[in-house]
Amino acid sequence: MLTLLTDEQQMLKEVAGEIAGSAGLANPSDLTSRNWAATWQSLAQSGLLALRTRDEDGSPVGSGVEVAVVAEAMGAGLVPVPYLGSAILATELLCLAGADDDAARLAEGTARAGVLLNRDLSGLARFPADGMVYGWDVDGAEEALALTDSPEGPRVVRVSLADGFVPAVSADLTRRLLRSDGPIDPARLTTVGRPLTPEDLLRWEALALAAVCADVVGVMRSALAKAIAYAKERVQYGVLIGSFQAIQHMCAEAYVAAEAAASATSYAAWAVDALDPADALLAGWTAKAQCAAVARDVTETVMQVFGGIGQTYEHIAHVHTRRALMDSLVFGDENALLLRIADVRLTGE
């Protein structure tokens, strides 16, 4: 039993942290003033977009652990590029369908794809869907992937985002969200590769959960680090506000909550490729339920520590809160996941 990162994983963490750190948002105005295409290129060049492509044996180049390491760094930096949407979720779908060449293009950074989620953002859209769908994390993507039912089982389909989609006002300022209100003409769906097995779908969901959890763990940890740094330099009443026990305990409680979420997330990330799909999924639900249970509180605590300035639009604090809120929702909110856990736990009664 050893739950620590290997040396290689530790190196990956440093590389990802460096890119995310230099690319990370310092304040909301960076969203429009910086060159995010360059960030995407450096992710591609470092091979970070290729983690879920397959090697000669058909195994993913990087396991769920590697994905989580990079996703956490992206969350920590609030990096507004579609790392989860394109490099993880879409790439994994393409590889599961055997469309390795398409996946390779995403990994090179020359093309981007996103995913289509159902109306409550709780999972992949599955056609024939009768109404609203969202393209999530689709910045720069020309198309998004979803599922369609077929006699051979569910298949991956691609949908062009060029028609029928309008920008939605996402709470999360760092991920592009599109909306399609009406039913999508089946003629616009292009089937990709081979049908997926039930196990494929379970593993994909486990990966999605672990990746989103790692993202929000990064969001929480870096938000808290900023609040703590502020508490060490902000003076009121002639002393550093971080010397007030009230501030210390608020930070300590948020720290415990975030670290607990991180512990559950590490396990879920490892489980993606190491455990059987049902156990991996239970680990994912558990991690996500924990993350969703604490992310709003932790980022609200951060805004509170920042005081008045932390309430302003120009400040970075609410960008953390916004990404945390959306991360908490996608692929199932706390309520939804607790009910799934209950279905597993409480059947024997």
Place this chain on the structure above:
Amino acid sequence: MLTLLTDEQQMLKEVAGEIAGSAGLANPSDLTSRNWAATWQSLAQSGLLALRTRDEDGSPVGSGVEVAVVAEAMGAGLVPVPYLGSAILATELLCLAGADDDAARLAEGTARAGVLLNRDLSGLARFPADGMVYGWDVDGAEEALALTDSPEGPRVVRVSLADGFVPAVSADLTRRLLRSDGPIDPARLTTVGRPLTPEDLLRWEALALAAVCADVVGVMRSALAKAIAYAKERVQYGVLIGSFQAIQHMCAEAYVAAEAAASATSYAAWAVDALDPADALLAGWTAKAQCAAVARDVTETVMQVFGGIGQTYEHIAHVHTRRALMDSLVFGDENALLLRIADVRLTGE
């Protein structure tokens, strides 16, 4: 609009506080070592047992406000006499049934009665009941009152506690609890006075809720006062523990919770005799829901402020917690009352 106590009510508060203060528990061993019969006599002599008897006009001698004033004092002192059971709840039932002479005997302190509650302690037992009932707050009582259905409407019945009841291990160390497991032979029920109207029952319930709320407000306020006093004299790390902002904020949060419960309780107490029964009952549910929502937390905070010593049986802290737990449950716990409030609020949809 004036929500403050009148001068007369203020005087009543002082009298009740004096009796409860000199009779109040300092530590759990007082439960067996002190003469509680004498306390009962001084309550009788001060007229405090007669608040719900009727004057010549048939009006209660004291309104819900006066009841709450005395009940809060009894709760604050953790006084282990059946003030609520005998002087308020049983007396009120007798007067509603027109059995004024019986009520007078209770008011004189020469006899005591309690009430029978249903299995989950959420309300008066109503015969024919098919199973377990509890005699609540029946210290020194020979009989307890309940309801029975009759063609003319519900009637008050008395049941002797001498047969068929066994002592139950109540969480609350300050109120005697008896249990009857089997069905009670109808021959053992004696009807009292005239049938009750639906309005009688609603008002009785509103009174019961307000009285229990006042009791638990007293329990919370005095528990917190003791913790605060301790924080002003206990030294650790060379300073008074009350100078730690962590302790200050724990006390402040508990204070806010208790005062909020007190505000809701004052209104509920006033409402008992001043508003129409449905509004009085809504006020009672609201107050009780608030009290039940905070009483456990507040008394747990008190135990936490007392540290190790507050965890011991010899210390008074857990006696507050125990009475608070039981008060939170009788006549409906938070869940039950929120559902009743919802039934009133959410019908228009």
Place this chain on the structure above:
Amino acid sequence: MDYRDTPEEAGFRADLRQWLADHIPAGWDKIEDEQEAVALRKGWHRTLYQAGYVGLSWPVEYGGRGLSPVYDAILNEESGNLNAPPLPSVGYIGRAIFTYASEEQKQRFLPPLLSGDTQWCQGFSEPEAGSDLASLRTSARLDGDHYVVNGQKMWTSGGQYADWCLLLARTDPDVPKHKGISAFLVSVKEPGVTVRPIVIASGEAETAEVFWDDVRIPVHQRLGAPGEGWRIAMTTVSYERGPADIGFIAAYRRTLRKVEHLAAERGLLEQPEWRKKLARAYVQGEVLRLNCMEQLSSRVSGRPPGPEGSVAKLLWADAEQSLQHLAMDILGADELTGSAEGWLSSYFTSRPVSVYGGSAQIQKNIIARMLDLPR
């Protein structure tokens, strides 16, 4: 003890209700243009003034009606219930002026304050002096018969729409920090004053910062004696959100009704869990209302404002923020994808309730002082 109106109060309330029904401008809350909205609020101030509804509890000698603060509370409550435009917030500025001003100042400033001809803001907080107001750095240097003001004020609510400002500035840097502050009555239209809106996380411009560059204020516009600024500030602040300012309670109830409708639309009312959450929100609102009524009674019976206001402030913040959490939990994806207009903005607007006007931590400190816990 009686929670009901006295006959006088009931009469006042009935008249007010009728008057409001007759006068509330139709569709006022649909106005999107900011200038139009400002004009509407100013106009409403004048309309209220002409009907005698401004300064209800001010002394008669200063143009008020000398009524108990209960009447202010009734005005707040009914305005909230009938969704009238926001009431003008003249009480705390007025209190500062009629308590500390010279006779000449009173005659000059009070009538237009009451009538709405001049709009005021409060220049207290600064970037480096939020909770710790006494650390303020804006300076007012005496130069002949003028003070010259330099500095930056922040969280100046209504700064964008104000004509005048009750300004705190440091007139003596050489004495302990609470003693070197003076108060001024100053026009924000003077040269050297720059007002910049502050946009909060919701995306709305809720407040403003005000920059002061060599702004000259005649000595006779100083309020009170030199160095009396801290005392004036404390008086003002303690009346800033008095127990009669209970408009937020009516607003809370209106929001709760909306949240109940959201739950109904989504079919959640069948589920005991959501029923309980909605009932809990009702209980929180009631508790807040009843606690505020007790405070108001206490004030009416002659007790000066005290730290019990901190209890209500904490209850309010908790109720408001919990209600927005509940709305978010009900709306789910709709709130976060822009499909439930206004709710995400309302959520972010609820966050500073535990920061502005004394953070939750400061309120708890005040309560700890009141409980006589050691420093």
Place this chain on the structure above:
Amino acid sequence: MDYRDTPEEAGFRADLRQWLADHIPAGWDKIEDEQEAVALRKGWHRTLYQAGYVGLSWPVEYGGRGLSPVYDAILNEESGNLNAPPLPSVGYIGRAIFTYASEEQKQRFLPPLLSGDTQWCQGFSEPEAGSDLASLRTSARLDGDHYVVNGQKMWTSGGQYADWCLLLARTDPDVPKHKGISAFLVSVKEPGVTVRPIVIASGEAETAEVFWDDVRIPVHQRLGAPGEGWRIAMTTVSYERGPADIGFIAAYRRTLRKVEHLAAERGLLEQPEWRKKLARAYVQGEVLRLNCMEQLSSRVSGRPPGPEGSVAKLLWADAEQSLQHLAMDILGADELTGSAEGWLSSYFTSRPVSVYGGSAQIQKNIIARMLDLPR
């Protein structure tokens, strides 16, 4: 990274499981008589020792097996899973002895400690020195070749059943408080030692206080140098609840299963609300388990015990107390009227989890230090 057992760990676990199945005394947890229960626990200690299961991670030279703490964790986990009698808690006393004792002391005290022939307790806390341990007042005055001890110790777990005590006493009242403390290895059977059980709010005797009246201790039973007591205490405390002591996790899971059964018996499993509450309790247990595994890995990889233990302590207290709240909410009247045996007692037993071994406030202070927040 691999959360699974290595082949060696898996082999050890399999053997242990079989051994436990063969050796756990039937019906041991039904014993009501206290003396019998004490004898059972001592016997179990000896049985474990004979099978080589005591001191797994102790150095071989002191009678241990020199294994990684992961093996202690496996022992804890499997004992918990199979509901074995409580494991003997020898680690932290042993750590103090083999780190600080003389060779002679080691030879005298370690073998019977390991084998269970002597039972130990820890005499640290006092009525006036709880969180603030360094303020302890129990004195040890040098008198020839003995120390004479006077004072009172509190929260001495197992004091009623112990033969020996690791005692902290003040040997020099004239130096700063952390520097005047020494540690002693002393028999509680000496004249002048009085042990009195402390009954906690649950009604159970969970711990003890120990009175010391002119108790004479030979100088050679001092552990370490004079004045070294504080350092010894800190070492001991940091290993007192090490990351391998995860028996409480198995206990938590067992309790959760019981709570799930209670909910099922009461027909609550149809209601989404209760399903979610039970699932939330499961999540809390998992989070605690996974956080402890990370800590254990960190310890195994060579890092000394650090403040991250405070995170686990807070998670544990919260999980344990929340689970008892949930049980109480499910049981309602049954718990408060004595109809659900043991649950009210369990509730009160969960309360001191946030007090003993460093209160929740102290743990948060430690985390604040770790986060480098200013003092």
